Amino acid sequence: MVQKQEFYRQTIQEAATSLHTDPKRGLSAQEAERRLLENGENRLPEAEKKSVLQSFLEQLNDPLIYVLLAAALISVLLGEYSDAGIIAFVVCLNAAVGVLQEGKAQRALDSLKQLMQPRAVVIRDGSEQEIPAAKLVVGDLVCLQAGAMVPADLRLVEAENLQLQEAALTGENLPVQKQTARLSGKQGGRIPLGDRNNMTFLSTMVSAGRGTGMVCAVGLQTQIGKIAALMHESREETTPLQKKLGELGKFLSLGSLGICIVLFLLAIVQKRPVFDMLLTAISLAVAAVPEGLPAVVTLCLALSVTRMAKINTIIRRLPSVETLGAVSVVCSDKTGTLTQNKMTVEACFADQKLLPAERMNVKRNRDLFLAMLLCNDAQIEKSRVGDPTELALLDFGARYGFEKNALGTSFERKKENAFDSDRKMMSVLCREQGKLTWYVKGAADRILKRCSQVMVWGQPVPMTQAHRQQILAGVEKMAAEELRTLAFACRPYQEGEPENMAETNLIFLGITGMRDPIRPEAIRAVADFQKAGVSTVMITGDHVATAFAVGKKLGIVSKQSQCMTGEVLSGLSEDDLAGHLDEIRVFARVSPKDKVKIVRAFQKRGQIVAMTGDGVNDAPSLKAADVGIAMGKGGTDVARQASDMILTDDNFATIRRAMEEGRGVYENIRKSVLFLLSSNLGEILTMFAAVLMGLPSPLQSAHILWINLITDSLPALALGVDKNDGKKLMGRPPRTASESLLANGGLSVICFYGALIAGISLTAFFTVPYMLMKQERADFSVAVLAAFLEQKKVLKRAQTYAFTVLGMSQLFHAVGMRDVRQSIFSRRPFENRLMLVAGGIGFLLQAAVTELPFLTGVFSTGRLSAGEWLYLSGLSCFPLLAHELFVLLEKNGTQKLMEKFGRDAYESDRDQERAA
Numbered sequence: 001m002v003q004k005q006e007f008y009r010q011t012i013q014e015a016a017t018s019l020h021t022d023p024k025r026g027l028s029a030q031e032a033e034r035r036l037l038e039n040g041e042n043r044l045p046e047a048e049k050k051s052v053l054q055s056f057l058e059q060l061n062d063p064l065i066y067v068l069l070a071a072a073l074i075s076v077l078l079g080e081y082s083d084a085g086i087i088a089f090v091v092c093l094n095a096a097v098g099v100l101q102e103g104k105a106q107r108a109l110d111s112l113k114q115l116m117q118p119r120a121v122v123i124r125d126g127s128e129q130e131i132p133a134a135k136l137v138v139g140d141l142v143c144l145q146a147g148a149m150v151p152a153d154l155r156l157v158e159a160e161n162l163q164l165q166e167a168a169l170t171g172e173n174l175p176v177q178k179q180t181a182r183l184s185g186k187q188g189g190r191i192p193l194g195d196r197n198n199m200t201f202l203s204t205m206v207s208a209g210r211g212t213g214m215v216c217a218v219g220l221q222t223q224i225g226k227i228a229a230l231m232h233e234s235r236e237e238t239t240p241l242q243k244k245l246g247e248l249g250k251f252l253s254l255g256s257l258g259i260c261i262v263l264f265l266l267a268i269v270q271k272r273p274v275f276d277m278l279l280t281a282i283s284l285a286v287a288a289v290p291e292g293l294p295a296v297v298t299l300c301l302a303l304s305v306t307r308m309a310k311i312n313t314i315i316r317r318l319p320s321v322e323t324l325g326a327v328s329v330v331c332s333d334k335t336g337t338l339t340q341n342k343m344t345v346e347a348c349f350a351d352q353k354l355l356p357a358e359r360m361n362v363k364r365n366r367d368l369f370l371a372m373l374l375c376n377d378a379q380i381e382k383s384r385v386g387d388p389t390e391l392a393l394l395d396f397g398a399r400y401g402f403e404k405n406a407l408g409t410s411f412e413r414k415k416e417n418a419f420d421s422d423r424k425m426m427s428v429l430c431r432e433q434g435k436l437t438w439y440v441k442g443a444a445d446r447i448l449k450r451c452s453q454v455m456v457w458g459q460p461v462p463m464t465q466a467h468r469q470q471i472l473a474g475v476e477k478m479a480a481e482e483l484r485t486l487a488f489a490c491r492p493y494q495e496g497e498p499e500n501m502a503e504t505n506l507i508f509l510g511i512t513g514m515r516d517p518i519r520p521e522a523i524r525a526v527a528d529f530q531k532a533g534v535s536t537v538m539i540t541g542d543h544v545a546t547a548f549a550v551g552k553k554l555g556i557v558s559k560q561s562q563c564m565t566g567e568v569l570s571g572l573s574e575d576d577l578a579g580h581l582d583e584i585r586v587f588a589r590v591s592p593k594d595k596v597k598i599v600r601a602f603q604k605r606g607q608i609v610a611m612t613g614d615g616v617n618d619a620p621s622l623k624a625a626d627v628g629i630a631m632g633k634g635g636t637d638v639a640r641q642a643s644d645m646i647l648t649d650d651n652f653a654t655i656r657r658a659m660e661e662g663r664g665v666y667e668n669i670r671k672s673v674l675f676l677l678s679s680n681l682g683e684i685l686t687m688f689a690a691v692l693m694g695l696p697s698p699l700q701s702a703h704i705l706w707i708n709l710i711t712d713s714l715p716a717l718a719l720g721v722d723k724n725d726g727k728k729l730m731g732r733p734p735r736t737a738s739e740s741l742l743a744n745g746g747l748s749v750i751c752f753y754g755a756l757i758a759g760i761s762l763t764a765f766f767t768v769p770y771m772l773m774k775q776e777r778a779d780f781s782v783a784v785l786a787a788f789l790e791q792k793k794v795l796k797r798a799q800t801y802a803f804t805v806l807g808m809s810q811l812f813h814a815v816g817m818r819d820v821r822q823s824i825f826s827r828r829p830f831e832n833r834l835m836l837v838a839g840g841i842g843f844l845l846q847a848a849v850t851e852l853p854f855l856t857g858v859f860s861t862g863r864l865s866a867g868e869w870l871y872l873s874g875l876s877c878f879p880l881l882a883h884e885l886f887v888l889l890e891k892n893g894t895q896k897l898m899e900k901f902g903r904d905a906y907e908s909d910r911d912q913e914r915a916a
Contacts, residue, residue, distance in 0.1 A: 681754025
């Protein structure tokens with residue numbers, strides 16, 4: 001019950017009473033031991049790990065796989081062991097690749113667990129002692145100091161200049177100044193996590209000062225623990241492609257069942273042997289299922305992963321490659337993703353002028369640079385340690401040749417007045433060659449009130465009202481640009497002066513304006529997304545004013561009404577939020593739970609959502625999104641493990657290139673699916689037509705498996721790695737989540753080419769008996785045709801013809817399927833070398849089946865003469881000839897439309913059609 005209280009609303013004594021502890025002496029050792037035994041250790045529980053077998057079995061949970069397994073089982077029952085073995089091999093290969101991508105959620109929880117600080121300093125029985133952080137209990141009094149990681153969620157008791165870096169949790173990159181007073185929200189409303197400045201949270205880092213705090217939450221009850229629970233609750237959603245392939249599998253299952261029923265009824269009507277018809281039915285069912293499709297899809301995705309690695313993208317989950325191409329909304333974290341997460345000085349007010357950071361005069365402003373570096377506790381030499389604003393000042397000084405380490409040999413710090421929230425300034429007394437000088441930095445308004453002189457052109461002059469107005473105008477200009485300002489001053493030390501004189505009668509030196517800069521490439525990427533029909537939404541823990549300013553520069557928003565705060569968001573249900581999403585493009589001051597809510601609201605609207613992030617606070621939303629994208633350099637390990645893909649260059653623009661690859665992958669998989677289904681339809685129609693005519697089957701089940709797994713699969717794989725016009729792909733809006741693989745004319749392509757392939761295959765099948773009928777001058781009829789095919793030698797020859805034409809025609813068909821609207825002569829033949837290799841190997845393998853004695857025995861085929869090969873090759877190239885004819889007709893039709901309506905009108909119609 002303790003963990004459910006809002007300790008930030010309580011005074012220190014009220015919180016101590018709730019926690020049953022002493023805010024000065026802490027718990028007793030005995031009480032701490034009792035609580036540890038009662039409530040458990042301060043750690044995240046380990047999720048139950050799946051075995052390899054469990055992961056493997058999960059990969060088989062797919063409708064298309066069910067169809068293949070059913071076909072394999074029936075093949076075993078009918079004694080077709082070789083067929084069953086081939087199908088089983090394909091299924092196992094596909095599952096094995098999937099297993100390698102398993103365990104993402106488990107690894108994410110493991111990473112969260114590793115964030116626990118191994119040691120913590122606590123006060124028990126009034127004395128300090130160091131213990132393992134896992135042994136902390138609610139009520140413990142913990143000591144904090146600069147550089148330490150917070151070991152649990154704490155309610156602060158003491159805070160001396162205590163500043164914490166909470167970017168990994170809240171997304172806000174600036175350090176948070178902590179205090180100990182109770183907080184009260186507006187009318188008792190929720191106070192956002194980033195504004196609870198009397199609390200510290202597990203995994204955040206102390207950047208300055210020291211303090212003590214009472215443990216109010218450990219393990220899963222901490223804010224990080226709640227994130228872990230959110231990740232644990234998030235289910236792995238199937239990708240759009242997986243859903244469509246699943247639907248295809250169900251359709252093929254019903255189709256196969258329907259074929260078997262129809263053939264069984266035919267067997268009764270035609271009075272055929274039921275067992276023979278059952279074998280034929282199984283062959284047709286096998287023909288209906290593209291056995292090579294799961295392997296082709298998996299291999300296409302795997303090959304795309306290699307290409308993605310070349311554009312600085314690591315894919316952790318294969319199907320996410322294709323999903324990225326369908327993304328319609330990119331939800332992006334601000335800090336470290338759209339911005340650099342590195343404070344940078346962008347402007348300075350010096351010599352009574354506002355100047356860009358690049359135009360500073362070193363000689364005239366030497367004292368200003370000295371104040372920046374000497375009144376500074378950060379370090380950048382060996383490692384970057386300290387407040388981000390102080391680090392930015394050191395970086396700025398280094399650009400002009402001022403190195404802090406070098407100054408340290410000439411300037412000795414003699415005294416320091418640390419920064420505090422009341423004075424809002426810091427001052428240091430430094431000695432240079434016997435001369436003592438006070439250097440001061442702080443809030444511009446506080447510094448300005450204490451200045452009596454101003455440095456102009458390297459000389460101090462009395463400060464006038466005009467000077468003050470100029471300085472204040474400079475501060476307002478920087479504030480309008482959302483720059484964080486720091487003012488600097490100095491004063492010569494006077495021997496024997498009182499200590500309270502250090503920050504009075506100062507000489508004003510200047511003001512720096514700094515910000516976390518926007519990544520330049522992010523602006524272009526947002527514009528590119530808009531052209532591609534993809535919306536960009538910024539989600540951040542920052543204040544709404546800062547978020548709006550960044551969003552406006554990026555081109556995400558144009559007015560304040562397009563922003564929503566976490567406070568407003570928390571009062572909306574997912575359904576209510578979904579109704580606002582047409583307008584809102586920036587969400588500010590949001591919690592990790594809010595981010596998940598936003599992602600799910602977009603998904604409820606039928607959108608496919610990509611989420612980018614780098615902090616611990618982004619992990620649940622990364623996992624909830626259709627595609628989670630983490631930063632590789634600046635991102636936390638938790639974010640990387642929760643993601644589907646990682647950008648190794650932390651470049652937001654890389655998402656655009658990855659999206660283009662994703663669209664290309666889908667296009668190629670779609671081409672492969674259309675090719676395989678049209679080829680399989682050709683097999684079905686070939687066999688079904690023969691059975692309807694009362695003829696023997698033109699193909700054996702072994703022929704079908706050979707074509708589906710060998711002859712078909714190689715060209716399908718070549719189509720899967722085909723090059724596409726990226727500009728053309730990114731000029732289209734993203735496909736909808738409901739769009740079928742057979743949309744945009746896909747069904748027509750399957751039906752036409754399936755019928756054409758069946759027609760030429762049956763032509764080849766009828767050729768042998770027809771030639772015999774001509775020799776014997778028999779009248780042509782189906783009955784006579786059937787009589788000739790009853791002869792084993794004739795049937796074997798006829799099946800060899802049909803098998804050869806069916807296999808080779810699909811190789812020609814694959815070449816045309818690279819682009820159904822473009823002639824093969826308009827594309828470079830060596831652009832897809834794998835297609836040439838696949839075609840060459842396919843022809844050789846098809847020839848081997850009829851020419852090698854070992855294979856002719858296995859497949860019951862006969863050797864062919866050169867003349868027969870020429871005739872059958874001529875029949876086989878009909879799909880490619882038909883492709884070229886259609887392209888020519890469409891081209892002529894397009895030209896006529898342009899001539900009739902004008903080119904501009906025609907292109908406008910095409911653009912509207914694509915947009916629809």
